[in-house]
Amino acid sequence: MEVVRSQSHRKFSPNDVVTTIPLYRSAPPLQVRLEDFELFAMDRLRVLKGISDALSRGKKPEEMQKLVKDLWKSNMRHQQASEVVNKDIISHFVLRLVYCRTEDLRKWFLSMETALFRYRFRLESAEAQRAFLVEFGLPYRTISNAEFETMKDKLGQVARSIGQPLPTADAIFYQVPFQEVPELVAGRKVFINQGFAYVAMNQVVSLLAPQFRSHLSKALILTNRKWTSTTREQEKDRLTPIVEALCSSYLGPDYSQPREYAEISLKDIDQVARRSFPLCMRHLYEKLREDHHLKHGGRMQLGLFLKGVGLNLDDALAFWRAEFSHKIGLERFEKEYAYNIRHSYGKEGKRADYTPFSCHKIITTTPGVGDHHGCPYRHFSEENLRAALSRMGVNSRAMEDVMDKVRNRHYQLACTLTFEALHGLPCDAGINHPNQYFSDSQKILQPKKDSSA
Amino acid sequence: MAGEEAQNGRDDMQIDRPEPHLPDEFNPNYLKVYYGKLFPYGDMFRWMSYGNDGKHPGCDSSYFSRREFAYTTGEDTFWRYQSFDSEAQFEKSIKQNCPFKIDIGPVYTVEPAKRNAYAQGDGNNVFTPVERELIFDIDISDYDDVRYCCSGADVCLACWPLMTIAIKVIDCSLRDDFGFKHILWAYSGRRGVHCWVCDSSARRLTNEQRAAIADYFHVYTGNENSQKKVSLTGFALHPFLVRSYNEVLKNFFETKLLISQNILSCEERYEKILDMIPDSSVTSELRGKWQDKRRSSNTKEDINIVRWEQLKQLLQSGRQRAQGLRRCVEEIVFSFTYPRLDMAVSKSMNHLLKAPFCVHPKTGRICVPIDPKRCEEFDPTAVPTLSQVLDELNQEGSRADANLELSRTSLGNAIRVFRSSFLEPLLKACKEEIESSFSAKLQNSRDSLNW
Numbered sequence A: 001m002e003v004v005r006s007q008s009h010r011k012f013s014p015n016d017v018v019t020t021i022p023l024y025r026s027a028p029p030l031q032v033r034l035e036d037f038e039l040f041a042m043d044r045l046r047v048l049k050g051i052s053d054a055l056s057r058g059k060k061p062e063e064m065q066k067l068v069k070d071l072w073k074s075n076m077r078h079q080q081a082s083e084v085v086n087k088d089i090i091s092h093f094v095l096r097l098v099y100c101r102t103e104d105l106r107k108w109f110l111s112m113e114t115a116l117f118r119y120r121f122r123l124e125s126a127e128a129q130r131a132f133l134v135e136f137g138l139p140y141r142t143i144s145n146a147e148f149e150t151m152k153d154k155l156g157q158v159a160r161s162i163g164q165p166l167p168t169a170d171a172i173f174y175q176v177p178f179q180e181v182p183e184l185v186a187g188r189k190v191f192i193n194q195g196f197a198y199v200a201m202n203q204v205v206s207l208l209a210p211q212f213r214s215h216l217s218k219a220l221i222l223t224n225r226k227w228t229s230t231t232r233e234q235e236k237d238r239l240t241p242i243v244e245a246l247c248s249s250y251l252g253p254d255y256s257q258p259r260e261y262a263e264i265s266l267k268d269i270d271q272v273a274r275r276s277f278p279l280c281m282r283h284l285y286e287k288l289r290e291d292h293h294l295k296h297g298g299r300m301q302l303g304l305f306l307k308g309v310g311l312n313l314d315d316a317l318a319f320w321r322a323e324f325s326h327k328i329g330l331e332r333f334e335k336e337y338a339y340n341i342r343h344s345y346g347k348e349g350k351r352a353d354y355t356p357f358s359c360h361k362i363i364t365t366t367p368g369v370g371d372h373h374g375c376p377y378r379h380f381s382e383e384n385l386r387a388a389l390s391r392m393g394v395n396s397r398a399m400e401d402v403m404d405k406v407r408n409r410h411y412q413l414a415c416t417l418t419f420e421a422l423h424g425l426p427c428d429a430g431i432n433h434p435n436q437y438f439s440d441s442q443k444i445l446q447p448k449k450d451s452s453a
Numbered sequence B: 001m002a003g004e005e006a007q008n009g010r011d012d013m014q015i016d017r018p019e020p021h022l023p024d025e026f027n028p029n030y031l032k033v034y035y036g037k038l039f040p041y042g043d044m045f046r047w048m049s050y051g052n053d054g055k056h057p058g059c060d061s062s063y064f065s066r067r068e069f070a071y072t073t074g075e076d077t078f079w080r081y082q083s084f085d086s087e088a089q090f091e092k093s094i095k096q097n098c099p100f101k102i103d104i105g106p107v108y109t110v111e112p113a114k115r116n117a118y119a120q121g122d123g124n125n126v127f128t129p130v131e132r133e134l135i136f137d138i139d140i141s142d143y144d145d146v147r148y149c150c151s152g153a154d155v156c157l158a159c160w161p162l163m164t165i166a167i168k169v170i171d172c173s174l175r176d177d178f179g180f181k182h183i184l185w186a187y188s189g190r191r192g193v194h195c196w197v198c199d200s201s202a203r204r205l206t207n208e209q210r211a212a213i214a215d216y217f218h219v220y221t222g223n224e225n226s227q228k229k230v231s232l233t234g235f236a237l238h239p240f241l242v243r244s245y246n247e248v249l250k251n252f253f254e255t256k257l258l259i260s261q262n263i264l265s266c267e268e269r270y271e272k273i274l275d276m277i278p279d280s281s282v283t284s285e286l287r288g289k290w291q292d293k294r295r296s297s298n299t300k301e302d303i304n305i306v307r308w309e310q311l312k313q314l315l316q317s318g319r320q321r322a323q324g325l326r327r328c329v330e331e332i333v334f335s336f337t338y339p340r341l342d343m344a345v346s347k348s349m350n351h352l353l354k355a356p357f358c359v360h361p362k363t364g365r366i367c368v369p370i371d372p373k374r375c376e377e378f379d380p381t382a383v384p385t386l387s388q389v390l391d392e393l394n395q396e397g398s399r400a401d402a403n404l405e406l407s408r409t410s411l412g413n414a415i416r417v418f419r420s421s422f423l424e425p426l427l428k429a430c431k432e433e434i435e436s437s438f439s440a441k442l443q444n445s446r447d448s449l450n451w
Ligand SMILES: [Zn+2]
Pocket: B147, B149, B150, B154, B155, B156, B157, B158, B159, B160
């Protein structure tokens, strides 16, 4: 892809386009005007950001489907019909540049582009889907009529269990190793026999999406290499500033590192927890105080949150030690837990960067027996949630608004309303991250403390 | 608190903590004798080598040495990243350290014991797990809301069938659905069972694929803060759940647990079940029948069975045919019987799991293999203890340590089960795989030479 200042640009001939979804296999042999470079990318970012917000609000697939359709329609149009596909391709490749640069950026971009691909594919007509499959080249066989007859009953049972119509004799099923379709296996959405999953035509996107994702993942690594080795320097007066601005203007604040350490100290933590922790963290915090123990998921969720709000390593060690030693003794704590705490602060091992969990991540976990982590708005029974909210001090009128959001599965909005009820101030941005809840709360509460002093 | 758990015993640490007064069955000096004369080093080594200990040129001779072992030693110290070049070194180290517990971790890119040396090299040898059995850990303490005989780490013959059910359901699906063949089940020594799926395809699963299998098995949705424990939605059940229900759950519930756990015997217990029926006309009708003592006391049949039949009849017949209510019977059975896995253990390659043939420091019982084909016969209260095995050893005299598998000791019997139901078929398959992948490689290189 060549970026130019001039008006001239070559176009794809319409014959090149088989389906409306490009494979994005290689950068387009196009010249792009600098203005388009930025504008197209902004438009696509609006789509991806919309998807990201909806996912973190726990939207259901059918809602996502409609949302993606609307987002795409309102942002990715072009005055000239022939330019639509160019805009699609150009914006994708520009965002590759923007989002190739760090692990977190790549992860976000991969998830959102894959989700976008998934829903766009589903919106295609059956013929267009088949054309795409041909172009994509899926390396799997479909089952014969005879095979279909032998497993018809089981395929029908699966279809009924997921609310699909019974498959007819001409239905197409791909036979694939179960390893290829983890999401269909996880949801028991396919019949599995002797290591093979039988994937219906309307599920084929589950087969495509991981391949799309892994291809894009590899491509992003290559783009990153090229960016750091040459492009960034070459383009430092032209594209580099645009690329860097595009990214920061849209990702929202980064809570992986607290702004400065020692934002909270150990002696204030009880009070701070009561005033500024979102319910998910407050619940974990209280359970820890009560039981002197938390299972793995709870330790991760709370521990990384505390790191994010500025509890430094020494204080974190002291904090966990004080609780756990009630139950398991000091020595055991040092042997088995201290390492992991240091690890999460990046002091031991060097493999992973542990960033505090976002609402999206917390909402989509599945707490099990004895677990207290997860999003209370999603994982508590109504009764328990009401009790917890009233303990926090949410009044009965606000409570009904919160419960209403919960019933509609708007968990982050429910949390936002809780925040507003407790702080008496609107939170227009909405809650997307427990650490954001904390810092917004502190922003409101701190000045009051200063003025009263 | 990091993803890389410092110990498989996530929470059993509270329970496994050695006490100052060890029970009669367990004694560190006995353990020394056990490791000195009885522990099946050869079998463990052959298992963990997966055929790579042979002379065949296709063998990966570094395979065993890249496996992590972890010790919990007598002073309650936890040592991760132990690794060994040979069977002799493995045996020597265990004898020397006499660990209370041996955990098995993944196979890494490089030997775990030398990971730091590699890290200082050119940076290309990243220390990361590459293979790991697919493992499952099922603890009976996770079933405390559906058993009335025991709680916590205790088990008895009345609640052990819950573990038998778990073995049957999971083993059958691993074989029939996922196509795995080499599956080892072992008693965890106290409160549950461990499962090791050892097919090469299982060892190479990614974390995402492991999580998918664990989720496929996951039906129980109750956490500490929600009421309903199992919710079965949709117009039909997935074939795997249908099969589990028809072939295992229903039968165990109706013929064993219903009676042994007295699930409907008193008000407090039947109210728990009535809570799971979302129709107040049904629940009040049943409650009316069950509160009336005269009508239930003069029958000879077990009261739990009588009430269960009444409940089923009401929910499954005539006017209650609405989908939701018919599904209720199944939901109740699932709640009281369906396996509850520790999901975190199965989902990541990094998790450690206690090796079979360890001795549980609290009970003194040996973590013996369980033959899934005969799992109904398994009796956790009859599992050999350390002191019992040593007694048998004394009686057998010196023949035993030379020919353990031929000896009549209860440990010899456990080792025979390990070999015949698991190790021998596994090693045969490994050998075939090594040979066929080697000849494929040869063929490839020949083809490229021909060009
Ligand atoms: Zn019991």
